[in-house]
Amino acid sequence: RKVASQWVLQHVVPRARDFLLPTQLGVGVSGGSEAVLHTIQAHLHYEPAHILLKLDLENAFNRVDRRLAKRILEERxxxxxxxxxxxxxxxxxxxSYHFGWLPEEGSPSSARDRFFLRSRTxxxxxxxxxxxxxALALSPxxxxxxxxxxxxxxxxxxxxISLAGPYYDIQEAFQ
Known part of the structure; x- marks a missing residue:
């Protein structure tokens, strides 16, 4: 699956990058973290009265709405x-199913003790x-x-996520 994924991504990533820009710099952008840093530094240099709010979404990859990501994949x-x-x-x-082990009580683990966990998000x-x-699920x-x-x-x-702008606009964005 990884080889197939990498082959498909060679064709998808350039178009995904174009779709996600200018807000998401994590897909197909060489030096994306540096680009975010320099853009924010330039913004704050030219707008010294503005503020910066940095958000780190907790457990973000485990919270991806697969329905939304699939819908965007279908469309784009x-x-x-x-x-x-x-x-x-x-x-x-x-x-999808994720493989795991559940040993019987009092016995060593064996192949018959395997179980699968259903994963929906x-x-x-x-x-x-x-x-x-x-990135696609976050883009809307x-x-x-x-x-x-x-x-x-x-x-x-x-x-x-980095937000730079006037204090009251950033405050209003989170009301």
Missing amino acids: FPESLPLYVLGYGPDSANG GVQQGDPLAPVLH YLMAMRSLFPNITVLALHDD
């Missing part, structure tokens, strides 16, 4: 859907699609923030 990157279904199932009601650790799925919120608050610079590097 349909060639990646078979890979998505392979890793996450055809719909959120039939989520988030992205899988180590999945090459995970950063793209996370970042785009809405930019639209509703044009005086705020909104930049994200995966789950690290």
Whole structure:
């Protein structure tokens, strides 16, 4: 699955980057963290009365709304859907399974003790699609923030979000 994911990502990442820019710099942007840093520094240099608010979304990759990510994939990157279904199932009601062990009481672990956990939210650790799925699921919120608050610079590097702008605009954004 990883090899197939990497092959698909070669074709999807450039278009995903163009779709996610200018707010999300975590997909297909070389030196994305430096770009966020320099953009925010420049904003605050030219607007010294503005403030910076940094947000780190807690447990963000485990909270990805798969339905939203899948809908965006269907609309923008349909060639990646078979890979998505392979890793996450055809719909959120039939989520992917994660393998685990549950030993019988008083006995050493054996193959018959295996069990599977159904996973319906988030992205899988180590999945090459995970950063793209996370960025796509977060993108509607970042785009809405930019639209509703044009005086705020909104930049994200995966789950690290930087907001720079007038104090009252940033305060209003969180009311």
